[in-house]
Amino acid sequence: MATPHDALTLQMLRWISEGARSYAEVLDVWKSTCPRLTIWEDACADGLVDSAPGMSGRVSLTEKGRRLLSRDFSAPPRSDSAS
Template sequence: MSEMADPLVLDFVEWVAREPRAYAEVISTWKTSCPRLTIWEDAADRGYVARETLPGLGLIIAVTAEGERLLRTNGR
Protein backbone atom coordinates (compact mmCIF):
# COMPACT_ATOMS: atom_id res chain seq x y z
CA MET A 1 0.00 0.00 0.00
CA SER A 2 1.26 3.46 -0.93
CA GLU A 3 1.85 5.99 1.84
CA MET A 4 0.26 9.28 0.86
CA ALA A 5 1.95 12.36 2.25
CA ASP A 6 0.78 15.89 2.77
CA PRO A 7 1.47 17.52 -0.64
CA LEU A 8 3.45 20.39 0.90
CA VAL A 9 5.59 18.00 2.96
CA LEU A 10 6.20 15.98 -0.19
CA ASP A 11 7.17 19.14 -2.11
CA PHE A 12 9.54 20.10 0.69
CA VAL A 13 11.22 16.69 0.84
CA GLU A 14 11.60 16.71 -2.95
CA TRP A 15 13.17 20.20 -2.78
CA VAL A 16 15.68 19.08 -0.15
CA ALA A 17 16.41 15.87 -2.09
CA ARG A 18 17.77 17.92 -5.00
CA GLU A 19 20.69 18.93 -2.77
CA PRO A 20 21.34 19.28 0.95
CA ARG A 21 20.15 22.73 2.01
CA ALA A 22 21.74 25.09 4.51
CA TYR A 23 19.64 25.40 7.64
CA ALA A 24 19.37 29.17 7.09
CA GLU A 25 18.12 28.63 3.53
CA VAL A 26 15.43 26.21 4.76
CA ILE A 27 14.26 28.64 7.44
CA SER A 28 14.22 31.54 4.99
CA THR A 29 12.52 29.69 2.14
CA TRP A 30 9.94 27.70 4.11
CA LYS A 31 9.11 30.13 6.91
CA THR A 32 5.48 30.93 7.58
CA SER A 33 3.57 33.10 9.98
CA CYS A 34 0.91 30.42 10.37
CA PRO A 35 1.57 28.05 13.28
CA ARG A 36 -0.50 25.38 11.51
CA LEU A 37 1.85 25.29 8.51
CA THR A 38 5.00 23.75 9.90
CA ILE A 39 6.05 22.00 6.72
CA TRP A 40 9.73 21.51 7.39
CA GLU A 41 9.20 20.69 11.06
CA ASP A 42 6.57 18.09 10.09
CA ALA A 43 9.01 16.52 7.62
CA ALA A 44 11.72 16.36 10.29
CA ASP A 45 9.35 14.94 12.92
CA ARG A 46 8.32 12.18 10.49
CA GLY A 47 11.96 11.32 9.79
CA TYR A 48 11.97 12.44 6.14
CA VAL A 49 14.74 15.01 6.64
CA ALA A 50 17.45 15.45 9.26
CA ARG A 51 19.84 18.11 10.47
CA GLU A 52 23.51 17.36 9.89
CA THR A 53 26.71 19.32 10.37
CA LEU A 54 29.14 19.08 7.47
CA PRO A 55 32.70 20.43 7.59
CA GLY A 56 32.92 23.65 5.61
CA LEU A 57 29.15 23.87 5.17
CA GLY A 58 27.87 24.00 8.72
CA LEU A 59 24.35 22.97 9.65
CA ILE A 60 22.39 21.53 6.74
CA ILE A 61 19.09 19.77 6.18
CA ALA A 62 19.30 16.55 4.13
CA VAL A 63 16.86 13.86 3.06
CA THR A 64 16.98 10.61 5.02
CA ALA A 65 16.50 7.09 3.69
CA GLU A 66 12.90 7.33 4.91
CA GLY A 67 12.47 10.56 2.92
CA GLU A 68 13.85 8.91 -0.21
CA ARG A 69 11.41 6.02 0.28
CA LEU A 70 8.55 8.51 0.65
CA LEU A 71 9.50 10.16 -2.66
CA ARG A 72 9.70 6.81 -4.48
CA THR A 73 6.41 5.63 -3.00
CA ASN A 74 4.71 8.82 -4.17
CA GLY A 75 6.19 8.79 -7.69
CA ARG A 76 8.66 11.61 -7.21
Protein backbone atom coordinates in the same frame (compact mmCIF):
# COMPACT_ATOMS: atom_id res chain seq x y z
CA MET B 1 -0.93 11.62 0.59
CA ALA B 2 -4.15 13.46 0.00
CA THR B 3 -4.07 16.80 1.80
CA PRO B 4 -2.51 20.12 0.76
CA HIS B 5 -0.15 19.73 3.73
CA ASP B 6 1.01 16.38 2.35
CA ALA B 7 1.54 17.85 -1.11
CA LEU B 8 3.67 20.65 0.36
CA THR B 9 5.68 18.11 2.35
CA LEU B 10 6.47 16.23 -0.87
CA GLN B 11 7.37 19.51 -2.57
CA MET B 12 9.80 20.35 0.23
CA LEU B 13 11.35 16.87 0.17
CA ARG B 14 11.85 17.12 -3.62
CA TRP B 15 13.41 20.57 -3.20
CA ILE B 16 15.84 19.31 -0.54
CA SER B 17 16.73 16.27 -2.66
CA GLU B 18 17.61 18.44 -5.69
CA GLY B 19 20.78 19.82 -4.16
CA ALA B 20 22.71 20.78 -1.06
CA ARG B 21 20.63 22.97 1.22
CA SER B 22 21.84 24.67 4.36
CA TYR B 23 19.75 24.76 7.52
CA ALA B 24 19.51 28.56 7.18
CA GLU B 25 18.27 28.27 3.58
CA VAL B 26 15.65 25.66 4.48
CA LEU B 27 14.37 27.76 7.38
CA ASP B 28 14.25 30.85 5.18
CA VAL B 29 12.07 29.06 2.63
CA TRP B 30 10.02 26.59 4.69
CA LYS B 31 9.73 27.73 8.32
CA SER B 32 6.35 29.18 9.16
CA THR B 33 4.75 30.78 12.18
CA CYS B 34 1.33 29.73 10.91
CA PRO B 35 0.01 26.90 13.10
CA ARG B 36 -1.73 25.37 10.07
CA LEU B 37 1.32 25.39 7.79
CA THR B 38 4.10 23.65 9.69
CA ILE B 39 5.73 21.78 6.82
CA TRP B 40 9.34 22.01 8.03
CA GLU B 41 8.48 21.40 11.68
CA ASP B 42 6.31 18.38 10.86
CA ALA B 43 8.95 16.89 8.56
CA CYS B 44 11.46 17.12 11.41
CA ALA B 45 9.04 15.60 13.92
CA ASP B 46 8.13 12.81 11.47
CA GLY B 47 11.79 11.91 10.92
CA LEU B 48 11.77 12.82 7.20
CA VAL B 49 14.75 15.21 7.32
CA ASP B 50 18.01 15.53 9.20
CA SER B 51 20.48 18.38 9.52
CA ALA B 52 24.04 18.90 10.61
CA PRO B 53 24.55 21.33 13.51
CA GLY B 54 24.62 25.07 12.89
CA MET B 55 22.95 27.43 10.45
CA SER B 56 25.32 26.37 7.67
CA GLY B 57 24.78 22.68 8.41
CA ARG B 58 23.57 20.61 5.48
CA VAL B 59 19.96 19.40 5.50
CA SER B 60 19.29 15.99 4.00
CA LEU B 61 16.52 13.47 3.70
CA THR B 62 16.46 10.53 6.06
CA GLU B 63 15.83 7.03 4.75
CA LYS B 64 12.18 7.49 5.72
CA GLY B 65 12.05 10.77 3.77
CA ARG B 66 13.63 9.15 0.69
CA ARG B 67 11.14 6.26 0.82
CA LEU B 68 8.23 8.67 1.07
CA LEU B 69 9.51 10.75 -1.83
CA SER B 70 10.06 7.69 -4.00
CA ARG B 71 6.42 6.61 -3.82
CA ASP B 72 4.19 7.58 -6.73
CA PHE B 73 1.15 9.31 -5.24
CA SER B 74 -0.12 10.57 -8.58
CA ALA B 75 -1.13 7.11 -9.80
CA PRO B 76 -4.73 6.08 -9.12
CA PRO B 77 -5.22 3.20 -6.69
CA ARG B 78 -4.94 -0.18 -8.37
CA SER B 79 -8.08 -2.24 -8.54
CA ASP B 80 -7.58 -6.01 -8.48
CA SER B 81 -11.23 -6.85 -9.03
CA ALA B 82 -12.16 -8.21 -12.45
CA SER B 83 -14.97 -6.53 -14.37
